[in-house]
Amino acid sequence: DAGITQSPRHKVTETGTPVTLRCHQTENHRYMYWYRQDPGHGLRLIHYSYGVKDTDKGEVSDGYSVSRSKTEDFLLTLESATSSQTSVYFCAISETDRGPPRPDGYTFGSGTRLTVV
Amino acid sequence: GQQLNQSPQSMFIQEGEDVSMNCTSSSIFNTWLWYKQDPGEGPVLLIALYKAGELTSNGRLTAQFGITRKDSFLNISASIPSDVGIYFCAGHTYNNNDMRFGAGTRLTVKP
Numbered sequence: 137d138a139g140i141t142q143s144p145r146h147k148v149t150e151t152g153t154p155v156t157l158r159c160h161q162t163e164n165h166r167y168m169y170w171y172r173q174d175p176g177h178g179l180r181l182i183h184y185s186y187g188v189k190d191t192d193k194g195e196v197s198d199g200y201s202v203s204r205s206k207t208e209d210f211l212l213t214l215e216s217a218t219s220s221q222t223s224v225y226f227c228a229i230s231e232t233d234r235g236p237p238r239p240d241g242y243t244f245g246s247g248t249r250l251t252v253v
Numbered sequence: 254g255q256q257l258n259q260s261p262q263s264m265f266i267q268e269g270e271d272v273s274m275n276c277t278s279s280s281i282f283n284t285w286l287w288y289k290q291d292p293g294e295g296p297v298l299l300i301a302l303y304k305a306g307e308l309t310s311n312g313r314l315t316a317q318f319g320i321t322r323k324d325s326f327l328n329i330s331a332s333i334p335s336d337v338g339i340y341f342c343a344g345h346t347y348n349n350n351d352m353r354f355g356a357g358t359r360l361t362v363k364p
Contacts, residue, residue: 177356178259179296
């Protein structure tokens with residue numbers, strides 16, 4: 137419906153294991169983002185992408201990597217999950233206005249709740 | 254980085270009451286935005302404000318972009334049960350495409 141889906145919706149994993157979260161869009165938007173949401177912190181940017189194979193770090197990128205091999209998919213990988221990465225992860229896409237992303241054009245996915253035990 | 258201070262953290266109100274929440278920052282923003290998040294869902298944009306002093310309404314919601322560009326408020330009039338959720342402010346700056354979010358205000362409306 138909104139053109140953005142996240143998978144899985146819930147995941148429990150053990151400390152030290154790798155985890156990959158997927159964000160898929162059908163809107164053909166150039167910009168895609170990964171955020172984490174924690175109580176008392178709101179949403180904090182992990183990484184973002186401005187095109188296929190073009191990514192950059194956000195505010196809290198340590199311990200995370202991303203890849204974008206196709207316009208429609210943006211993957212977030214935790215190479216070795218830690219308990220501090222227990223969080224709700226949101227993907228977002230944004231429309232652009234002749235180049236830069238429009239701040240009022242963000243659409244968020246429904247989130248992935250990740251628990252690291 | 255730029256920090257947004259959103260208050261209050263939570264509110265418990267009676268149906269029909271008006272609600273006010275605000276966001277302040279030590280830095281200026283080009284755009285202020287207000288989002289609502291329902292349980293199990295991502296944030297959804299309610300109102301976007303583009304210039305200092307701007308006052309914008311969306312139904313029972315009214316938001317203002319502070320004249321110093323460092324603050325914004327959101328008012329909800331005559332609250333109803335479906336207003337329950339978490340409300341987030343966000344500030345955006347164009348020069349580095351930076352979007353920052355407040356920690357949220359959790360609203361509970363008692364019928």
